[in-house]
Amino acid sequence: MASQSPGGQNGSTGTWTLKTGLAQMLKGGVIMDVVTAEHAKIAEDAGAVAVMALERVPADIRAAGGVARMSDPDMILRIMDAVTIPVMAKCRIGHFVEAQVLQAIGVDYVDESEVLTPADVQYHVKKHDFKVPFVCGARDLGEALRRIDEGAAMIRSKGEAGTGNIVEAVTHLRAITSAITELATLDESHVMQKAEQYHVPLALVKDVAKNGKLPVVLFCAGGIATPADAALTMQLGAEGNFVGSGIFKSAHPARTAKAVVEATTHFNDAKLIADVSRSLGEPMRGLTLETIPAAERLAVRGR
Amino acid sequence: MPSAAGDALATTARAGVLGLQGDFAEHLTTLRDLGVEAVDVRRPEQLDEIDALIIPGGESTTIGKLAAHYGIIPKLKERAAAGMPVWGTCAGAIFIATDVPGHPHPLAGLMDMTVERNAFGRQVDSFEADLDVGPLGPEPFHAVFIRAPKITRVGPGVEVLARLGDGGAEAPGREATIVAARQGTLLATSFHPELTHDARFHRYFLSLGKR
Numbered sequence: 416m417a418s419q420s421p422g423g424q425n426g427s428t429g430t431w432t433l434k435t436g437l438a439q440m441l442k443g444g445v446i447m448d449v450v451t452a453e454h455a456k457i458a459e460d461a462g463a464v465a466v467m468a469l470e471r472v473p474a475d476i477r478a479a480g481g482v483a484r485m486s487d488p489d490m491i492l493r494i495m496d497a498v499t500i501p502v503m504a505k506c507r508i509g510h511f512v513e514a515q516v517l518q519a520i521g522v523d524y525v526d527e528s529e530v531l532t533p534a535d536v537q538y539h540v541k542k543h544d545f546k547v548p549f550v551c552g553a554r555d556l557g558e559a560l561r562r563i564d565e566g567a568a569m570i571r572s573k574g575e576a577g578t579g580n581i582v583e584a585v586t587h588l589r590a591i592t593s594a595i596t597e598l599a600t601l602d603e604s605h606v607m608q609k610a611e612q613y614h615v616p617l618a619l620v621k622d623v624a625k626n627g628k629l630p631v632v633l634f635c636a637g638g639i640a641t642p643a644d645a646a647l648t649m650q651l652g653a654e655g656n657f658v659g660s661g662i663f664k665s666a667h668p669a670r671t672a673k674a675v676v677e678a679t680t681h682f683n684d685a686k687l688i689a690d691v692s693r694s695l696g697e698p699m700r701g702l703t704l705e706t707i708p709a710a711e712r713l714a715v716r717g718r
Numbered sequence: 719m720p721s722a723a724g725d726a727l728a729t730t731a732r733a734g735v736l737g738l739q740g741d742f743a744e745h746l747t748t749l750r751d752l753g754v755e756a757v758d759v760r761r762p763e764q765l766d767e768i769d770a771l772i773i774p775g776g777e778s779t780t781i782g783k784l785a786a787h788y789g790i791i792p793k794l795k796e797r798a799a800a801g802m803p804v805w806g807t808c809a810g811a812i813f814i815a816t817d818v819p820g821h822p823h824p825l826a827g828l829m830d831m832t833v834e835r836n837a838f839g840r841q842v843d844s845f846e847a848d849l850d851v852g853p854l855g856p857e858p859f860h861a862v863f864i865r866a867p868k869i870t871r872v873g874p875g876v877e878v879l880a881r882l883g884d885g886g887a888e889a890p891g892r893e894a895t896i897v898a899a900r901q902g903t904l905l906a907t908s909f910h911p912e913l914t915h916d917a918r919f920h921r922y923f924l925s926l927g928k929r
Contacts (some may be wrong), residue, residue: 425848433844436864436913440775440809443739458749462784464739464777499820499835523841523865547840550812680738680784681760 429546435570461672473577474660509535542566556594574637579701642678649682666696734768740776773810830873
């Protein structure tokens, strides 16, 4: 992990400090999925810290079926023109050429995402080779550390995207945070076993055990639909939220977006969360996990 | 009141960091490592309980909107006018500037300068550079610029503390750009001293209160 040493050369770009640093600037904020420049403006006006530009929100990707790919660069560029906050975009797992294209058009962060149809069943993108930073999904600590070892500068829980159902995101967040807590209690030989089990360098596992947290920012994603959902993930240890279908599939997107932003900032203030939750109208309808056939589960993509 | 960490620190009993959004935790850690009591500020009434305030890096549109919504800006103006030191890093510098071209959202407007947002380009253009900063002594300060703003104009009462290029940053279009400035007890930096393990800027800020 030579590229992870703190403090790049004078004038250097694309360093580990710059990649992880942008995620640090997003902490305590909400990143919203948007499909048009108009959506992007609504998100920015509501106080989003960044937008994820994509052709269809996960709920619609799920409904449409077929192969989901990187969005049209023209559509991403229109969103980049419309807002001043950072713009992220998704590439398929392992599709390093889609990642090269996204870097070439100047997106601020690439999400190597299980929401799109994977391009490689064995390998993720070698993210250290890029100047643009990457965020990746994870269900547990081993998956998070494998992605960080490959060069992910930010991690998000996977949840189950496009369901409006928070249960999987909670499961994944708890799996990550409880495994970190457990690491701190282990002696050297058991820490070595964990590194072997996770297939990551020992130094990375030792770093997590010592600091009691991931070496990169951890956001929550996959199923957030209400202000209370957003505050729940923050109380469980997320450092910010990705909200996909939950905003623009709700009855009142602008109000819902603002309420989710406020609940993320004041996640310990139940009275404020109550205030912003009043009369928001219908949230997105949502899916129970039991109704989704195994073949249509997104979180299992990429290990 | 001398202290182990130096007498500059003894003048600040309690420092606040605006905790609405961004990397406020990194500032709190640096302050606490210096032995200063540091609190996360999210409500206007908390501004009466602190002796100095840092506005962290983050998204200036988000921080600006939330600060306006919760009524923090009038109280902050009052406290700054009474001499409380205020330091903005990156988004924080945008937040305290009197003039931000094209900025659609409310700003505190404390410091007489024009600050241009995202002035070096997008994230792939973010960079690190060594700066000469007079008040910090002869050793260069390693600065991290992330989607950083430029200070394109400073008013007559504003002292320039650092420019790009002075410390040898050689990239085109960056030379002589103002990236750190001070107006009395107000401080602005385009970069993030909270992301590097060098607390000299935090020490300097904490010393402003007694001048």
